[in-house]
Amino acid sequence: MKNGYKLSALAVAILASASVSANVSADPTPVNSPFITDVKGNIVEDYSAKPAEPEFFSMRMFSTPAEDRGDWFNMSANYSSIQGVGSDIVYDFMLPPLKPQPIIVAVLDSGVDIDHEDLKNKLWTNEDEIPGNGIDDDGNGYIDDVHGWNFLGNSLGINVDQDTLEVTREYKKYLELKEGNHWIPPKKRKYYQGVEADYLENVEYYTTALEQVTAATEQANGYKAQILALVEHKDFTVDGLQVLLSHSNADVVAAAQGLLGVFDSWYSFEYLESRTSRYKESLDYHYNLDFDTRRDIVMDDITNPWEKGYGNNDVKGPVGAHGTHVAGIIAAERNNGLGIEGIADHAQIMAVRMVPNGDERDKDIANAVRYAVDNGAKIINMSFGKSYSPRKHIVDHAFRYAARKGVLIVHSAGNSKTDNDIKPSFPNRFAKHKWSRPISTWMDVGASAKYADDSMVASFSNFGQETVDVFAPGYRVLSSTPDNNYAAYSGTSMAAPVVSGVAALVWSHYPELSAKELKALLMSKSRTYPELLVKKPSSPEDLVPFSTLSISGGIVDAEAIFAELASR
Structure with a gap:
């Protein structure tokens, strides 16, 4: 199954036909957000610009500049x-x-x-x-x-x-109840319908996100290949590409501009790799209805x-x-x-x-x-x-x-x-x-x-x-x-x-x-x-x-x- 996650026939039909409302957030995180988060939303990689830091007075002398202290708390x-x-x-x-x-x-x-x-x-x-x-x-x-x-x-x-996430486990329960034609009390049915909308929205989001980051990665790799075919170059960061903008070969300049255009939205090759890993992880594990290692490990x-x-x-x-x-x-x-x-x-x-x-x-x-x-x-x-x-x-x-x-x-x-x-x-x-x-x-x-x-x-x-x-x-x-x-x-x-x-x-x-x-x-x-x-x-x-x-x-x-x- 694509990306490792699996849906039953019933779930696939629902996903294809349902109009899914935004239950998770009224303002969903952009696919190319500068923040790489773990499954709990903690930012573990930050590609955003560092905010300007004002001058200040401190009576305490630090071994490193106070503004640079990581344990600033x-x-x-x-x-x-x-x-x-x-x-x-x-x-x-x-x-x-x-x-x-x-x-x-x-x-x-x-x-x-x-x-x-x-x-x-x-x-x-x-x-x-x-x-x-x-x-x-x-x-x-x-x-x-x-x-x-x-x-x-x-x-x-x-x-x-x-x-898996709890929403996945709860949605799986709901599918089993429906497929077994079990009676579900109205209050519980309403709850499960919310679970269903939440689950399907997230699967749709991560599927689309993975498609977008995959396309961006292919585009970036294409520009990189064009550059390497024309000139020897090692530094493919935004800073490292600047030197190519003044190259005598117009094709090198065009490829460098193209890659920088990708990085305007996707920051770096490392960022693309992290995003790809994050989205695959969500689909392969967190929203995978058939994934359950706990059953076999913890016992x-x-x-x-x-x-x-x-x-x-x-x-x-x-x-x-x-x-x-x-x-x-x-x-x-x-x-x-x-x-x-x-x-x-x-x-x-x-x-x-x-x-x-x-x-x-x-x-x-x-x-x-x-x-x-x-x-x-x-x-x-x-x-x-x-x-x-x-x-x-x-x-x-x-x-x-x-x-x-x-x-x-x-x-x-x-x-x-x-x-x-x-x-x-x-x-x-x-x-x-x-x-x-x-x-x-x-x-x-x-x-x-x-x-x-x-x-x-x-x-x-x-x-x-x-x-x-x-x-x-x-x-x-x-x-x-x-x-x-x-x-x-x-x-x-x-x-x-x-x-x-x-x-x-x-x-x-x-x-x-x-x-x-x-x-x-x-x-x-x-x-x-x-x-x-x-x-x-x-x-x-x-x-x-x-x-x-x-x-x-x-x-x-x-x-x-x-x-x-x-x-x-």
């Missing part, structure tokens, strides 16, 4: 124009004299490279487990869980990498939401880039001369792998939360989300358990530039059953950029005056990636660990605070901008007060929290 908005959280100032001038306490932060994510040079000394260790003996020494149901657990593998050490009973004990202790998994990046923001070792400086010096990272390259399963979310709570985590960072949650009740149950145990839950708001007040993403604090109260220790975090101007809210960030608690730095953030590497990512996935890091920093010095009290400080002491108008992510032509895009109306501020606690 540590900087102070009080002493520079960069809207960081001020953790550098806290360490320099504001720490109380008492000995800090270690705070366990569970990173529920795609995996963490526990051997990374900037993280290996910042890990939670299960002291009751003897490494490598193949025995569940502490009797918690997980064998050799020394630094955490991986819910996406088996006892042979084989792990799930790619997986759990996916119909039993209360099953536990499956998985293995490979907390990095096949890649682990996203989770390693998140962990570095929270806890990368400070003052070691390597990489970046994480926010919380006394945070211990508990690595819990449950997010594949696709959508996480509700069962795995619930088990991961319970694992984290039962093993002592005080903060759970969740930099993931999805559009559907078919077993939300079991996830809600786990979150209520965490809240009762006094655990702070920090979640990324999402990267679809939508209003979460109108269209929720999952998981969230609101119970499926309306009579249950929202999770009291939950925080949703939007992403902010470096400067207090009309672009301070990241263009991709979700928002919500009733559903997003606070904003935090999440644009072009440098952090750790596997194999002792570092990279700049953008996303609310980066903003959430900034909040988790600040929370861990505060809690390590003021352990008497409850989770609710800590949440209240993170919100009430956020830095506000009463007069600032910003571009609304869902309609960037509209300028709106920054204060209207979240509950607190501000950006998390470690300096203000420590100043408040010192005054008590």
